[in-house]
């Protein structure tokens with residue numbers, strides 16, 4: 001049975017917009033609710049228990065708004081909470097995002113840099129991903145303590161971001177061939193990453209996640225059969241006007 005109920009997309013803040021962009025390209029006639037927990041962002045330096053609690057609270061809210069599926073458009077929240085969420089919500093489709101290690105290491109001779117939040121890199125789920133795909137590969141891990149916060153403040157490819165990235169990426173200049181953006185905020189600064197690291201290939205999980213949402217909804221016959229463009233409601237736990245303005249700017253990037 002086709003459904004016009006909304007697809008909910010959740011992130012700690014504005015990062016999930018990088019996934020929403022791909023979703024609206026692939027499934028333009030769906031209705032979307034985007035929720036960023038910007039009052040509590042960034043999640044990446046918080047404890048496991050904190051991230052789990054905040055993620056459950058946010059998803060509860062989205063379920064109460066009749067979402068037909070929830071996209072955890074946040075690597076940090078996915079690493080910490082996706083198994084628990086799926087167990088808790090039973091039949092509700094919950095789709096997460098993970099660092100795109102597999103495609104990055106599958107290229108011969110790849111020297112890979114994984115950029116992500118400290119929380120994502122310290123979770124068991126990430127260790128399992130590395131063990132499964134990257135045992136015989138050269139992979140450097142870079143916890144980016146301040147990057148999501150800077151992007152939440154509206155800094156994208158500007159001097160503030162370039163100076164921070166210049167500092168943390170300096171050891172890898174000339175030493176890596178690919179970069180995995182293991183946080184949904186980071187695609188918004190990929191121009192600066194490329195400007196610093198030169199000719200590197202960038203991998204992020206956005207397109208894969210969008211395709212997975214489509215596949216899951218199709219399997220459950222839950223795709224919207226409307227022939228007109230769907231709606232988008234942007235919600236936040238923080239300052240609504242400022243948040244919506246930044247989200248709409250990032251959607252256009």
Ligand code: DGL
Pocket residue numbers: 011012013015016041042043044045073074075076077117120148182183184185
């Ligand atoms: N966008 C998030 C991620 O993909 C979280 C960033 C943060 O809140 O620290 O990991």
